[in-house]
Amino acid sequence: MTTMPAVSTVGTSDGDLIVRIAGGDRGAFDELYRRYARPVLGLALRRLGDRGRAEDAVQEAFAAVWRSAGSYRPERGSGAPWLYTVARNAIVDGLRRTPEPAADPPEVPSTDTGPPERAEAAWVAWRVHRALEELSDQERPLIELAYYGGLSQSEIAEFLSLPLGTVKTRTRAALARLADVLEEELR
Amino acid sequence: MTDRPPEFDDLVGGDDLDPGERARLRRVHDLLVAAGPPAELPPALAASEHREAAVVPFRRPSRRRQGVAAVLAAALAVAAFGVGYFVGDRTGESSAEPEFVLPMTGDGASASLAVFPLDEAGNWPMKMTVVGLPPLPPGQRYELWLTKQGRLAESCGRFVVVAEGRTIVALNAPYRLRAFDGWVVTKAGSEEPLLHTT
DSSP, X not given: OOSSOSSOOTTOOHHHHHHHHHTTOHHHHHHHHHHHHHXXXXXXXXXXXXXXXXXXXXHHHHHHHHHHGXXXXXXXXXXXXXXXXXXXXXXXXXXHHSOOOTTSOSSSSOOSSOHHHHHHHHHHXXXXXHHHTTSOTTTHHHHHHHHXXXXXXXXXXXXXXXXXXXXXXXXXXXXXXXXXXXXXXXX | OOSSOOOHHHHHOSTTSOHXXXXXXXXXXXXXXXXXXXXXXXXXXXXXXXXXXXXXXXXXOOHHHHHHHHHHHHXXXXXXXXXXXXXXXXXXXXXXXXXXXEEEEETTEEEEEEEOOOOTTSOXXXXXXXXXXXXXXXXXXXXXXXXXXXXXXXXXXXXXXXXXXXXXXXXXXXXXXXXXXXXXXXXXXXXXXXXXXX
């Protein structure tokens, strides 16, 4: 298999990629995998609470995407919700085949929120983590180190050997880029 | 991950930002905090061979196993029909498992509301099983509502019930559920809750 798609996938929408996958385009599949591997793994971790089983579920989810891409109907909506449903179903099907050990919690982490809030939270996380994949390689580490690494702007500047002003400028630009991608969530 | 989210003002800096843009970035900030950290892919999942593995066709089973599989598939299809009827033309693979199920209670009646995963158009398909609500006169309906701060907010559809036993109806919530705080069933045109989520 070549890793270079025959036709460029840069800037192609998720829905267009799924349509191309339905036609057997492995380059499109590679691009979709790049965009969604981490969101799918995150969803699987939320559901399964076990990293090993979650990693297995990622493979099953993408196999399901490959098999069922023909069921995607662009006129019914964008690609992200379709992928969410396919991935979630593949994860749940895997859970049925290999139920978790009795000692393991069915969902992690446990929260005080109710089921609707948890379902919504999973969807928001899916969208946000997908949006992070739209950031450039210069921008994404700034956001992840600030939000999930616990580093201050000064510490990030030192860690990445960048001027503090550059870190601040790029961080603001990255947030603006995320706002563009997440426009629907922000309405 | 740290438990301490960054200070928004520290991230975006000074006063040169337009208030509208500042509010937009603030909402992104809140979403990033709410979402939590993305999962880190292990090297095995990041490798291109993994993607290749996902698209390799499955090995064809033997003829005998195909026969057994055909019988099992027929049995499963019959068993799944009832559930599939309510879920309808849903995306993807075989699962018909709800995201969550909520009990609803009322005076002499009860219900179970199963909410299925969000579809690609933005709907939350639902299946409600109702017991104990009396049939209404011809032309009248029950109605399922989402509530906000205890008041009827958005309708999720109307239904009728049979005289005895359970009634199972397919309904839909094309809304963002986090904006609401529960569901109630009323007689259509009335605001009095007959069933409510607990």
